[in-house]
Amino acid sequence: RSGAAQRCRQGSNGQGQVGVREVRAAAPPEPSDPGLGISAMRRVLAVIPDDVPALLQMARLLLVQRVWAEARDTLLRVVEISDAAEATISAHFMLADLHETGLVDLAEAQAALQAILVLDDHNRLALERLHQVALAAGDRLLAIQALAHLAEVSPDPASRVEVDLRLAEACREANDAPGRVRAYCDAIATAPNDARAWTALARL
Numbered sequence: 001r002s003g004a005a006q007r008c009r010q011g012s013n014g015q016g017q018v019g020v021r022e023v024r025a026a027a028p029p030e031p032s033d034p035g036l037g038i039s040a041m042r043r044v045l046a047v048i049p050d051d052v053p054a055l056l057q058m059a060r061l062l063l064v065q066r067v068w069a070e071a072r073d074t075l076l077r078v079v080e081i082s083d084a085a086e087a088t089i090s091a092h093f094m095l096a097d098l099h100e101t102g103l104v105d106l107a108e109a110q111a112a113l114q115a116i117l118v119l120d121d122h123n124r125l126a127l128e129r130l131h132q133v134a135l136a137a138g139d140r141l142l143a144i145q146a147l148a149h150l151a152e153v154s155p156d157p158a159s160r161v162e163v164d165l166r167l168a169e170a171c172r173e174a175n176d177a178p179g180r181v182r183a184y185c186d187a188i189a190t191a192p193n194d195a196r197a198w199t200a201l202a203r204l
Contacts, residue, residue: 078091124153127147
């Protein structure tokens with residue numbers, strides 16, 4: 001399992017703080033009218049164009065309104081300028097959503113999720129999403145690699161054995177008999193009293 005992580009990653013400048021706070025107050029966090037919220041955020045960004053929280057809020061509103069291209073560009077701006085991993089990861093997750101469902105570009109969705117794993121190779125949500133995107137794209141190998149790494153980073157035996165069993169099934173569907181056996185053996189090593197992997201091995 002040691003190479004799974006790497007394989008998954010590969011496929012206020014002082015212009016018056018009072019004024020900034022006043023402009024931010026013009027836009028509520030979750031306006032009931034996204035169109036009105038976008039107008040408000042445009043005014044905010046005219047004053048603080050590189051404010052990461054404001055850019056993320058703008059992107060959320062644009063996504064609600066299905067303004068895909070501007071939402072993508074806004075999120076890419078966050079990725080470019082943010083020095084906070086949490087904000088960058090949030091932007092990449094939103095980019096993955098945008099590319100998967102809005103722009104229907106699975107390759108870019110995959111790239112966004114892999115970028116998250118470069119920053120945090122234990123991010124289980126990114127691994128789960130990468131598995132799903134890889135399946136949708138027909139990339140069984142990447143889907144298997146994502147599951148293998150997800151098993152590595154699972155926080156407890158109960159969740160780890162569930163991922164191992166999913167991995168065994170993914171290997172079966174990919175006609176990867178050695179990988180299937182390894183996944184069952186890992187499940188047994190993790191939870192020797194769980195009969196499911198023993199039963200499956202006996203049926204091979």
